[in-house]
Amino acid sequence: MSDLGAGFGYLVKGQRWVLGHGRWLGLGLLPGLITLVLYTGALVGLGYGADDFVAWATPFADDWSSPWAGLLRNTLVVLVFVLGLFLAVITFTAVTLLVGQPFYESLSEEVDRSEGGEVPESGLPLWRELWISARDSVRILLRVALYGVLLFALGFVPVIGQTAVPALGFCVSGYFLCEELTAVALQRRGMVLKDRLALLRGRRTAVLGFGVPLALAFLVPFVAVFLMPGAVAGATLLARDLTEPPGAAPEPAPSSPYTLHKER
Numbered sequence: 001m002s003d004l005g006a007g008f009g010y011l012v013k014g015q016r017w018v019l020g021h022g023r024w025l026g027l028g029l030l031p032g033l034i035t036l037v038l039y040t041g042a043l044v045g046l047g048y049g050a051d052d053f054v055a056w057a058t059p060f061a062d063d064w065s066s067p068w069a070g071l072l073r074n075t076l077v078v079l080v081f082v083l084g085l086f087l088a089v090i091t092f093t094a095v096t097l098l099v100g101q102p103f104y105e106s107l108s109e110e111v112d113r114s115e116g117g118e119v120p121e122s123g124l125p126l127w128r129e130l131w132i133s134a135r136d137s138v139r140i141l142l143r144v145a146l147y148g149v150l151l152f153a154l155g156f157v158p159v160i161g162q163t164a165v166p167a168l169g170f171c172v173s174g175y176f177l178c179e180e181l182t183a184v185a186l187q188r189r190g191m192v193l194k195d196r197l198a199l200l201r202g203r204r205t206a207v208l209g210f211g212v213p214l215a216l217a218f219l220v221p222f223v224a225v226f227l228m229p230g231a232v233a234g235a236t237l238l239a240r241d242l243t244e245p246p247g248a249a250p251e252p253a254p255s256s257p258y259t260l261h262k263e264r
Contacts, residue, residue, distance in 0.1 A: 003205040006241075017230065024229055031104075035096040082166075096228055120189045178200065178208055
């Protein structure tokens with residue numbers, strides 16, 4: 001439980017950091033606002049089109065007697081929208097980070113600088129960083145999609161589908177949300193996706209403590225925009241904790257086994 005609280009603590013510290021550095025908060029709102037407009041339109045479209053999609057996907061229910069056809073289709077409409085919301089929470093971060101890549105890289109470096117010690121830099125051109133971020137985001141989203149399909153199927157199980165499945169969904173959302181955010185700092189430290197995931201698995205409780213409250217907060221559209229800069233700052237602080245435990249001297253960069261160059 002202490003690790004769970006530690007993860008949440010980094011989320012709070014990140015928000016405090018940007019509030020104390022107002023320039024970074026102001027600049028960080030634009031990428032989130034652009035992404036918010038795109039996602040709001042997509043979710044509104046899903047809301048209007050979910051009925052027609054479910055009716056098209058369940059022709060076998062056309063001849064069912066009342067109220068069974070309506071009950072099935074209304075349940076599916078809700079599940080389709082929940083699945084869309086689940087994917088939106090995850091992909092919002094990935095898309096916002098891509099839109100604001102240069103800014104969030106600079107913000108993460110400034111957090112490292114303010115905390116003292118080494119300030120790692122990837123040394124890669126912007127186009128290369130964007131390519132790696134986009135490619136890794138697609139890999140993460142494929143994992144999330146697999147979990148989403150599984151949870152969608154489990155949603156039909158009585159009781160479990162209405163209780164455990166939503167909770168599991170937020171845990172999955174929070175976990176991979178944390179991965180996307182810490183990737184900004186960990187990528188600068190030369191860690192590839194496989195190694196980042198292994199690192200997060202070692203502190204799963206702290207990762208959930210950071211990511212699940214953020215995933216819940218991101219359900220409120222404008223909250224997601226305002227929390228995004230602080231989330232990147234907090235994820236950088238968490239990344240420092242994951243890679244440089246208290247009392248342990250950081251390894252010199254040349255001896256690190258992780259390098260972006262091996263992905264070239």
